[in-house]
Amino acid sequence: MAGIKASQSRVSELNRSHMLRVLYRGGIKSRAQIAQELDLTPAAVSKISARLIDAHAIEETSDIRGKGNRRSIGLRIPAERFHVIGVKFARTIVQIGVFDLNGTALAIDELPPVTDDCIADVVSDVRSRLAHIIDADPDVVAVGMAVPGPYLRTVGRTALVSSMHGWRRVNFLHEFGTAFRVPVYVEQDARAGVLAQSLFGKQSDGARVPQPDSAAPTAAPTAQSTAETTEGAKPSTLAYYLLGEGIGLGVIDHGMLINGELGAATEIGHVSIDVNGRTCDCGNVGCLERYCSATAIRHDLLEDPDAPHIAGVEDMTPAQAANALFKAAADGDQAAVHMVARVGRYVGYxxxxxxxxxxxxxxxxxxxxxxxGETLLAAVQSVVDERVIPQIADATSIELSSLPTDSAISGAAAVAVNQFLDNPSLFLDLK
Amino acid sequence: MAGIKASQSRVSELNRSHMLRVLYRGGIKSRAQIAQELDLTPAAVSKISARLIDAHAIEETSDIRGKGNRRSIGLRIPAERFHVIGVKFARTIVQIGVFDLNGTALAIDELPPVTDDCIADVVSDVRSRLAHIIDADPDVVAVGMAVPGPYLRTVGRTALVSSMHGWRRVNFLHEFGTAFRVPVYVEQDARAGVLAQSLFGKQSDGARVPQPDSAAPTAAPTAQSTAETTEGAKPSTLAYYLLGEGIGLGVIDHGMLINGELGAATEIGHVSIDVNGRTCDCGNVGCLERYCSATAIRHDLLEDPDAPHIAGVEDMTPAQAANALFKAAADGDQAAVHMVARVGRYVGYxxxxxxxxxxxxxxxxxxxxxxxGETLLAAVQSVVDERVIPQIADATSIELSSLPTDSAISGAAAVAVNQFLDNPSLFLDLK
Known part of the structure; x- marks a missing residue:
């Protein structure tokens, strides 16, 4: 009989998760609308919603107008009542943010720039800051972390962080996995970013943002999204292309995050665009991130004789150097405009x-x-128009992120929100 | 109440599909073993198996020895009783094969080499050959087709077949979709190949071959595999790298075929390895298939002054030219050995x-x-060892296909078999 129980509780959890996702996507819905969307009976919806209301995960709202102008009671997720913490670890950048379930930032802190020799101190600083926030805010239900890839998800370590090798020694699962009263989930940064675009981003005109929608509940402190495609829904594929100190990529294909065997898939930063090109710490030659990351921009500003002159670039972080380049281009410096377009061509490749x-x-x-911005995007689009089969290029929209905060820190929060929506029984008192 | 019915019939179909997959993978199993693997009650297993037995999809076998040396009745799929037809369309090559459900080839026919101006005739020839086979063999339940990518699955056409543009004009869904008494499924060739490796290939030592395991039944005549990861099963990721007249790739990631928005994902043949390299018909520059496909080998044998001399190469098809090169290398021609190693390096990139x-x-x-063979594989492995992060390279096995027939024709059959296992009610009289 254990079989029945396991199957039934899994089905119950799936139904709860699906109901939460419908409300998360759709805002306020009546029970009848939910029943229709999920292909469930009214009785089943009543039962599931009653338990979620008891657990304060959803609440009834004032009447909404339904079909035939009839009024019915709406259900919604009180997203402001659940907080998640997002932590972004980049190379020199560490940020900690508190967000509500909708991805609205309530507070964001940036730590001082990290150097390769102070990483252990930074990790311990992050741990005590998190403990402090979690103690002070009882609404915090989970922590999500975004770390540079290739992140080996079962090991808990990043296999390589080019130009900042110290990060390799940090085992995120050991350092944070069980440190707090709330669970901690770790994800490769760009994969976290695509979750943020999917959960918090604006939708393209008419297109449904694909949402990962996990089937298998997992207790492991690692974000893992596996999904079945909902029948009748139009599946689609979304990519988040992270152009930071490194270059990363996260892809949701038909509702499922592409992970690979070890979690090291979609490492576009180490895909070669020139097998005879620049060498990279990863062993590969011509890695994309050697041409168009912020780190590469800083390097080229220092080394390339054709690069624009940016005063003080040798003392800048990669982010500061890239921002200075973009400012110079915006101010009309032709060498800077030229360099932004060149970077854009590589982003385009x-x-x-x-x-x-x-x-x-x-x-x-x-x-x-x-x-x-637009100078870069125009160069990207022009490369794509030149080099992709027209029928496929026409079916691909390329755009700048419209999230109010950086996608990787939003992404860290999204990793936690995604787990909340997938496995509500881990976070709620469902009796 | 339509909702309940739909949900229940979907659950029933999933259970039938899961039971067929357990027996397909495992050979003979008792009802108790199936119940345990699928986490179902004995009563549920009895009910599902009774219907599958009635429909002749499974049958009871003589006693098998179970736990504690107790005997019980086994169940198996009479795989020899169901036939599928696989059709491989390459550039100049068209093959038609009849297979049983286990992928054993019963007959394989190769049509005369195709030229760009006779494609319409070839399509009509294939249609009449298929009609003839299907008429003569009542055991045929489905046709699978493998076509060069990028194949646009909803449109039914290949977006581009470099060096053989005539194929672009063929709409496979229109030509074959409803032409016969059995359904026809069309898939990109390398994706079909990875299905063949997954369904028919030998398993790596200890590793479970990931099997796509579709959840959503679909009546559309296109192979579409979407999957939930089975709880408890070790998920893994398998790639089939098709090195034919073109270069293709199929990837099953944690049980799910990677498809992309239009079905044009995993087009490794058009991924650039050198943004300043050889131009390609697709518009891109440095496309991998311009360096190591059979078509590229034939081209280089004709044009490259360092290439070995192969008598009569100008009258050979790409496959004949590549095979002649491999034979010359095996015979000890040093220029040929050198060229095979160079091709292997590109395959390695x-x-x-x-x-x-x-x-x-x-x-x-x-x-x-x-x-x-081994000369090529050694060159591939050496590039991978040089250029991939060691921890990740060590976790990746690279091997030559061990399928007795070409993977793409086996793959065409696998596309049909996969649909049979996913959606049994489309093929069986389940009342």
Whole structure:
């Protein structure tokens, strides 16, 4: 009989998760609307919603107008009542943010720039800051972390962080996995970013944002999204292209995050665009991130004789150097405009590879280098128009991220929110 | 109440599909073993198996020895009783094969080499050959087709077939979709190949071959595999790297075929390995298939002054030219050995990209250029060892296909078998 019980509780959890996702996507819905969307009976919806109301995960709202102008009671998730913490670890950048379930930032703190020799101190500083926030805010239900890839999800470590090797020694699962009263989930940064675009981002005109929608509940402190495609829903594919100190990519294909065997898939930063090109710490040659990351921009500003002159660039972080370049371009410095366009062409070569490898319907550019704005985007689009089969290029929209905060920190929060929506029984008192 | 009915019939179909998959993978199993694997009650297993027995999809076998040496009745799929037809469309090659459900070839026919101006005739020839086979063999339940990518699955056409543009004009869904008494499923060739490796291939030592395991039944004549990861099963990621007249890739990531928005994902043949390299018909520059496909080998044998002399190569098809090169290398021609190693290095650059993009646990090399054998494989492995992060390279096995027939024709059959296992009610009289 254990079999029946396991199956039934799994089905119950799936139904709760599906109901929460319908309300999360749709805002306020009546029980009848939910029943229709989920293909469940009114009785089943009443039962599931009653338990979620008891657990304060959803609440009734004032009347809403339904079909035939009839009034009915709406249900909603009180998203403001659940808080998650997002932590972004980049190379030199560590940010901690508190968000509500909708991804609205309530507070964001940035730590001082990290150097390779102070990483252990930074980790312990983050741990005590998190403990403090979690103690002070009883609404916090989970912590999500975004870390540079290739992140080996079962091991808990990043396999390589080019130009900042110290991060390799940090085992995120050991350092944070069981440190607090709330669970901690760790995800590769760009994969976290695509979750943020999917959960918090604006939807393209008419297109449904694909949402990962996990079937298998998991207690492991690692974000893992596996999904079945909902029958009748139009599946689609979304990519988040992280142009930061490194270059990363997260892809949701038909509702499922692409992970690979070890969690090291979609490492576009280490895909070669020139097998005879620049060497990289990862062993590969011609890695994309050696051409168009913020780190590469800083390097080229220092080394390339054709680069614009940016005063004080040798003392800047990669983010500061990239921002200074974009400012110079905006101010009309022709060498800077030229360099932004060149960086954009390399970002574009990456897009061509992303399209041939993953065929996303939508590519969102985010993080530091997306600050190149329309000049950069125009160069990207022109490379894609030149180099992709027209029928496929026409079916791919490429845009700058419209999230109010950086996608990786929003993404860290999204990793936690995604787990909440997938496995509500881990977070709620469902009796 | 329509809701209940739909949900219940979907659950029933899923249970039938899961039971068929357990027996397909495991050979003979008792009802108790099935109940345990699927986490179902004995009563549920009895009910499901009774209906499948009535429909002749499974049958009871003589006693098997179970736990504690107790005997029980086994169940099996009479795989020899169901036939599928596989059709492989390459550039110049069209093959038609009849297979049983286990992928054993019963008959394989190859049509005369196709030229760009006779494609319409070839399509009509294939249609009449299929009609003839289906008329003569009542055991045929489905037709699977493998076509060159990028294949636009909802449109039914291939977006581009470099060097053989005539194929673009063929709409496979219109030509074959409803032509016969059995359904026809069309899939990109390398994706069909990875299905063949998954369903028919030998398993790696200890590793479970990931099987796509569709949840949503679909009546559309297109192979579409979407899956939930079975709880408790070790998920993994498998890639089939098709080295034929073109270069293709199929990836099953944690039980799910990677498709992309239009079905044009995993087009590794058009991923650039050199943004300043050889131009390609697709508009991109440095496409992998311009360096190591059979078509590229034939081209280089004709044009490259360092290439070995192969008598009569100008009258050979790409497959004949590649095979002649491999024979010359095996016979000790040093220029030929050198060229095979060079082709292998390019195949290896593709592997490095496949690993960074998809992180498969296993990459199977198949089709014409895999005929380069150990010389080729050694060159591939050496590039991977040089250029991939060691921890990730160590977790990736790269091997030559061990299927007795070409993976793409087996793959065409696998596309049909996969649909049979996913959606049994489309093929069986389940009352």
């Amino acid at each position: 990456g897009c061509v590879t992303i399209i041939n490898a993953f065929n996303p319907g939508r590519i969102v550019l985010g993080d530091i280098v997306a600050g190149g | 593709g592997c490095v990209t496949i690993i960074n993009a998809f992180n498969p646990g296993r990459i199977v090399l198949g089709d014409i250029v895999a005929g380069g």
